[in-house]
Amino acid sequence: MALDRLIEKIIETKNPTVMGLDPKLDLIPEGIKKEAFEIHGKTPEGAANALLRFNKALIDAVCDIIPAVKPQAAYYEMYGWQGVRALADTILYAKSRGMYVIVDGKRNDIGTTMEAYANSWLGETALDGTAFTPFGGDALTVNGYLGTDGIAPLLKVCQKYDKGIFVLVKTSNPSSGELQDERLGNGKTVYEAMAELCAKWGKELPGKHGYTGVGAVVGATYPEQLAELRRKFPNLFFLVPGYGAQGGGGKSVAPAFDKDGLGAVVNASRSLMCAWQNITDMSLTEATRCEALRMREDIGQGFRG
Amino acid sequence: MALDRLIEKIIETKNPTVMGLDPKLDLIPEGIKKEAFEIHGKTPEGAANALLRFNKALIDAVCDIIPAVKPQAAYYEMYGWQGVRALADTILYAKSRGMYVIVDGKRNDIGTTMEAYANSWLGETALDGTAFTPFGGDALTVNGYLGTDGIAPLLKVCQKYDKGIFVLVKTSNPSSGELQDERLGNGKTVYEAMAELCAKWGKELPGKHGYTGVGAVVGATYPEQLAELRRKFPNLFFLVPGYGAQGGGGKSVAPAFDKDGLGAVVNASRSLMCAWQNITDMSLTEATRCEALRMREDIGQGFRG
Numbered sequence: 001m002a003l004d005r006l007i008e009k010i011i012e013t014k015n016p017t018v019m020g021l022d023p024k025l026d027l028i029p030e031g032i033k034k035e036a037f038e039i040h041g042k043t044p045e046g047a048a049n050a051l052l053r054f055n056k057a058l059i060d061a062v063c064d065i066i067p068a069v070k071p072q073a074a075y076y077e078m079y080g081w082q083g084v085r086a087l088a089d090t091i092l093y094a095k096s097r098g099m100y101v102i103v104d105g106k107r108n109d110i111g112t113t114m115e116a117y118a119n120s121w122l123g124e125t126a127l128d129g130t131a132f133t134p135f136g137g138d139a140l141t142v143n144g145y146l147g148t149d150g151i152a153p154l155l156k157v158c159q160k161y162d163k164g165i166f167v168l169v170k171t172s173n174p175s176s177g178e179l180q181d182e183r184l185g186n187g188k189t190v191y192e193a194m195a196e197l198c199a200k201w202g203k204e205l206p207g208k209h210g211y212t213g214v215g216a217v218v219g220a221t222y223p224e225q226l227a228e229l230r231r232k233f234p235n236l237f238f239l240v241p242g243y244g245a246q247g248g249g250g251k252s253v254a255p256a257f258d259k260d261g262l263g264a265v266v267n268a269s270r271s272l273m274c275a276w277q278n279i280t281d282m283s284l285t286e287a288t289r290c291e292a293l294r295m296r297e298d299i300g301q302g303f304r305g
Numbered sequence: 306m307a308l309d310r311l312i313e314k315i316i317e318t319k320n321p322t323v324m325g326l327d328p329k330l331d332l333i334p335e336g337i338k339k340e341a342f343e344i345h346g347k348t349p350e351g352a353a354n355a356l357l358r359f360n361k362a363l364i365d366a367v368c369d370i371i372p373a374v375k376p377q378a379a380y381y382e383m384y385g386w387q388g389v390r391a392l393a394d395t396i397l398y399a400k401s402r403g404m405y406v407i408v409d410g411k412r413n414d415i416g417t418t419m420e421a422y423a424n425s426w427l428g429e430t431a432l433d434g435t436a437f438t439p440f441g442g443d444a445l446t447v448n449g450y451l452g453t454d455g456i457a458p459l460l461k462v463c464q465k466y467d468k469g470i471f472v473l474v475k476t477s478n479p480s481s482g483e484l485q486d487e488r489l490g491n492g493k494t495v496y497e498a499m500a501e502l503c504a505k506w507g508k509e510l511p512g513k514h515g516y517t518g519v520g521a522v523v524g525a526t527y528p529e530q531l532a533e534l535r536r537k538f539p540n541l542f543f544l545v546p547g548y549g550a551q552g553g554g555g556k557s558v559a560p561a562f563d564k565d566g567l568g569a570v571v572n573a574s575r576s577l578m579c580a581w582q583n584i585t586d587m588s589l590t591e592a593t594r595c596e597a598l599r600m601r602e603d604i605g606q607g608f609r610g
Contacts, residue, residue: 022418025433033433042433074414074421078430080439081390088386106413108448109379110478113327116379125383128330128338128347134385143413145450145473147480168450173415175452182498185488190495193487 002205002213003164003237005138006100007262009067015296016257018068018102018239020269021055021090022075027274028054029284048082051075055090058273059097061288065296068100070239070267088135095136102239103137106168110149118157139164141217141239144194148201155204155214164205164213169194169229172219172242191225195233202235209262211237218256220248220266227255230263238264243295244271250298266299307510307518308469308542310443311405312567314372320601321562323373323407323544325574326360326395327380332578333359334589353387356380360395363578364402366593370601373405373443375544375572393440400441407544408442411473415454423462444469446522446544449499453506460509460519469510469518474499474534477524477547496530500538507540514567516542523561525553525571532560535568543569548600549576555603571604 010016025033025047033050040046059069069090076087091101107117121140124131144151144167154165170180170191180191188196195216202212212235218226220242229236238256242248243266256264275291276284315321330338330352338355345351364374374395381392396406412422426445429436449456449472459470475485475496485496493501500521507517517540523531525547534541543561547553548571561569580596581589 024417024421025431037433042435044432044437044439047430047432072414072418072421074412074418074425077425078421078439080425080430080437081386081393083439084389085386106448107379108411108413108473109377110476112329113377113379116329116377116383120379120382120385125352125385126330127349127352128342130347132349132385134349134383134388143411143448143450145448145484146476146478147483147485149478149480168413171415171451173451173454175454178452178502179450179495179498180452182495183490185490185492190484190487193484197483 002207003139003211003215004207004209005162006068006164006265007207007209007211007237009100010262010265013065013067015066016261016265016299017066017292017295018070018265018267019058019062019066019272019292020104020267021058021069021071022269022273023051023054024075025050029276032057044080044082047079048086051079051083052086052089056093057284058288059094059099061285062272062292063097063099065289066099066292068102068265069094070102070104072269073103073105091135091137100139101137102139102141102166103135104141106141106143108143108146108150110146111153114150115153115157118154122163123157123161137163139166139215141166141168143168144197148197151201155201158205158213164215166215166217166239167194167198169198169216170218170222170225172221172246172248176219192232195229195236198236199233211235211263215239217241220252221246223252223255226253230255230258234258240264240266244268253299268295271295307512308444308516308520309512309514310467311373311469311570312512312514312516312542314405315567315570318370318372320371321566321570321604322371322597322600323375323570323572324363324367324371324577324597325409325572326363326374326376326578327574328356328359328578329380330355334581337362349385349387352384353391356384356388357391357394361398362589363593364399364404366590367577367597368402368404370594370597371404373407373570374399375407375409377574378408378410396440396442405444406442407444407446407471408440409446411446411448413448413451413455415451416458419455420458420462423459427468428462428466442468444471444520446471446473448473449502453502456506460506463510463518469520471520471522471544472499472503474503474521475523475527475530477526477551477553481524497537500534500541503541504538516540516568520544522546525557526551528557528560531558535560535563539563545569545571549573558604573600576600
């Protein structure tokens, strides 16, 4: 239940890392693009095929040492429905290689519309007497600004299909405080109020490692808030963006973890996806693995003390 | 610029209405489904084709009397990438019939990721020296919880391609107050703080009718807040959901309008899409037109009196 499958993959790989898959065309090696364009031409189909080939190469490189991937929906939607098809195929491939898939869509709506999003990304869609799986992710990022009406439909789908969600609480960007750090009349911040809602919602999805199926997104760029939220909300599992390119390092993310080294998964997108550009004397596979192992070491040093 | 094209279509049709296109399979007439399934089988492709046929029929029925459509992304994503293709084709068709297209995706993210969403839904994507239009909407709904970093990239794309956005401020659902009605230390509500941010962001997208390109989503189910926000934020154009099925009527939405009857567009999804089910002695075309004219009259009475 809940996020247990993710937590067990983290324990198995001894690595609380998730690889972001944000494959813009200009980050993809020329060789991969050439193969895709030769088959499909310089079309949206060709671009989508290049995305998928790149993702498969990255997944093959690290699927035994990184437990999860996080494709960001925007980078697929920008290549039209063809890109969205590449996203569907990427999810399928990552799962076939044993990885846990967090779809980063930050979806949000209410009632039957939110139920439609939940079934799109985590569940099944009825089709005149039969059912099919549109995307089949394991977890979805969501925005809780609309309140319980926006989350309750997800919880039901998570229960039914053994899936989880991550709600935006304190995001990694410089201006996140404009709304999230505002203090309410009771002295609490908006992000703390959101974390309290997450804790409440999570009671519907208890997990066997002490963490519920309603996780929280908290940026690596705010280590003090990470520490505060870790202390106040012992049952909230964190998805931590902002490591690497956005400035967070092993020490910044250390407060996200509990005394057993669990409680969080740290995302890196650019630093892993572009390792092949930065380590020029290695193949894409070697460079990605090398950076993955460096990151595991860096985070490990952080959370052990 | 801004939302001017929408406002001008509203003046032309004398109708501040937007038709929501949330086409779940079980809302579609059997005849349309049968045609689609005969060609494509009971597959995601068949379902997507039924969605598109239904949308085209609805658009044909009202494109001279309703200025805009609002497809809700969730109802297409639930049919996989095939559904997303039907969304792309729906947008293209609505535009070919002269309608303004508000994509209801409630997208949100930061930096280059938000730029990717903006280009996906409103702009263009670079493709190795050329560019293509992934979806081509006229406006996009977004969630502003992440602050300025999540909106600034959109503003640039809106400037470049003459598009607009609608930011969630006070949503129509019963639990919207859990976060949105909380009072900040300065006595203002969270939704008012969000409206203030919208007013600030809107300065980058001035419009010639007094309304900026950064609109606000405010539910018909909260007429007092509609009136308060109309008074405090004279430059915010409102997208008003919650009319019809959710309980709002002509009188509920009246406070959204300014003294000239402008300043807002009211969404109806279910009541228009399912008019053919409720008015059984008419064709789909006649029933949809009939309900569209009834709604125009209902809203008109509200905002004139």
